[in-house]
Amino acid sequence: MNTTNTPAAVIAPIPITAPDRLLRITWLADHAGLRIEGELDHSTLPALRRVLDSMASGGVGFCVDLNGLAFIDSGCMRALVNATTALHEGSGDQVLTLGSVPPQMRRLFELIGWNQVPGLRLQAAACPGCLKPGPAHS
Secondary structure, X not given: OOHHHOOXXXXXXXXXXXXXXXXXXXXXXXXXXXXXXXXXXXXXXXXHHHHHHHHHHOXXXXXXXXXXXXXXXXXXHHHHHHHHHHHHHHOOOOOEEEEOOOHXXXXXXXXXXXXXXXXXXXXXXXXXXXXXEOOOEO
């Protein structure tokens, strides 16, 4: 794995517990990116922002595999858009690819107009490299 694309300050998997929720974020083994499993809501938003900020600060486009996503609220969708904007504008037109985007999430992005954000790519299929999670980091 190329560790230059993996921010050392972020821990993965990151278990975040709320009364009945769990979020797990793992690094992808052979592609700059993350796999997100569980629920993204107000209680897990701070962890999502930390991870996205760390990835975007690397200045390299990356993928977020959403195959294991059970729920996402609008605040977390906004965090993905903000990370895209930071990456695209601050790092020379880099791209954030969302892979395995659930149809209802894609529809919300379209209704809001966020599917038109420069640097954001929505894919129904998994991103390259999303099939193999990388090792946990501490």
